[in-house]
Amino acid sequence: MYQIEEVAKKTNLTKRALRYYEELGLVSPSGRTESGYRLYTDEDVTHILHVKNTRDLLGASLQEIKEIMDLGKRYELLKQDYFSDKHANDQHVGEKLRLLTELEVTLRAQRDVLQEKLNKLTEMLQGYDEKLTRITNKKRELEKESKE
Amino acid sequence: MYQIEEVAKKTNLTKRALRYYEELGLVSPSGRTESGYRLYTDEDVTHILHVKNTRDLLGASLQEIKEIMDLGKRYELLKQDYFSDKHANDQHVGEKLRLLTELEVTLRAQRDVLQEKLNKLTEMLQGYDEKLTRITNKKRELEKESKE
DNA sequence: ACAGACATTAACGTTGACGTAAACGTAAAA
DNA sequence: TTTTACGTTTACGTCAACGTTAATGTCTGT
Known part of the structure; x- marks a missing residue:
């Protein structure tokens, strides 16, 4: 389970972008800590990368x-x-x-x-x-x- | 020598986009009529299509x-x-x-x-x-x- | 225990790539 | 000749995709 900063580095997206994508209902971290921090699984990261690829390669909105x-x-x-x-x-x-x-x-x-x-x-x-x-x-x- | 509307159809870009690209210094019609209408050659059209492809496929700004x-x-x-x-x-x-x-x-x-x-x-x-x-x-x- | 680096939400700002409307001139057709 | 359909520039509007700032909470090392 990774925190947002870690995921940002892995996916080469900004934290803002990750939150924005979540806001749009594109990606959701699998969990949260007691205090509300986002927690992402490896599967989540894969999913995010897929979204990114689709955006970059397909040029889709x-x-x-x-x-x-x-x-x-x-x-x-x-x-x-x-x-x-x-x-x-x-x-x-x-x-x-x-x-x-x-x-x-x-x-x-x-x-x-x-x-x-x-x-x-x-x-x-x-x-x-x-x-x-x-x-x-x-x-x-x-x-x-x-x-x- | 084509006028802007014709080029817009050929390239599947809007007239606005063509003028905007020109404004940015990306494409320039080879000539103008006496009265100031833009005139594009086939070469110009090819060039515009190349720009469009680069934008769409490379995803470049x-x-x-x-x-x-x-x-x-x-x-x-x-x-x-x-x-x-x-x-x-x-x-x-x-x-x-x-x-x-x-x-x-x-x-x-x-x-x-x-x-x-x-x-x-x-x-x-x-x-x-x-x-x-x-x-x-x-x-x-x-x-x-x-x-x- | 407290500084400093992380996180949160909320809200306003910015930028690129055009769209759109206004005000006008020009060319072709009825 | 007068619509009708093109073209021109100028300028403000828009929308997606974030950036940035503010105000605040949380974890971690010393």
Whole structure:
């Protein structure tokens, strides 16, 4: 169990940001000390890093991230439901299918955005590499020239 | 030569954004009409798209992008210099080498950031794919179950 | 026991990246 | 020719994502 400062260092976020994320309902420390200090588990930290990655890499707003995550929670809820005896009911099975489909659609959309970004990133990387080799060549030229 | 509205559509940016980028010194239309309308060339559009990609994919601020681009301009200036007769001067060659090295270092840093992002994106993509297959499986299960 | 480094909440401030409205000129079409 | 639909600059508004400050409580070493 870590205190906020420790987590800030681990995640490279500020304490303010961590509290802000919590305020938005994005992350919640698993516990508090008697006196009210936030206590984070390793799992919490992993979760925070995932949020950060989603923000940085997907470029998603914190609101969007929250929406995705809320959907994830519905998924977890669904999973629990799956093992309850209620699922004998046919109507309930239909409801679960509906939710699963919705989740699938959303995740696939997210995935496609990621894929698109990955493609463009690869292009950009190639561009950089070409520029870099051109520079390296030019440097060689100049060095040769200066020796003559 | 396109007017601003056309460019806005091509780049999927707003007119306001285009003017704002110009204000920051990020992009400049190659010309103006007699009456002061902005005129963009295809090259300008390509440039704007590059800026947009850098913003979206690298997640860089417009200021950072400007700094990168200013370095690019120094590179172009250097290239012109390269063909001037001044480069007979040894000292001048040294200066060029210094600048080229600086440019190389900066670009390589940028490239590494890109590479890092690409790696993380790939990880995330895998995570999404795993989740999606799990969902697909669960859906199959449920569909089977509802048929019995 | 007390200084100093941590924590808390509450509230106002800041910054980047535009949006929006006003007041106006221009170009194309009816 | 007079709408209609573009363009211009200027300037204030907005919103997300925190930063910062204030006022206060808590833990830790000496």
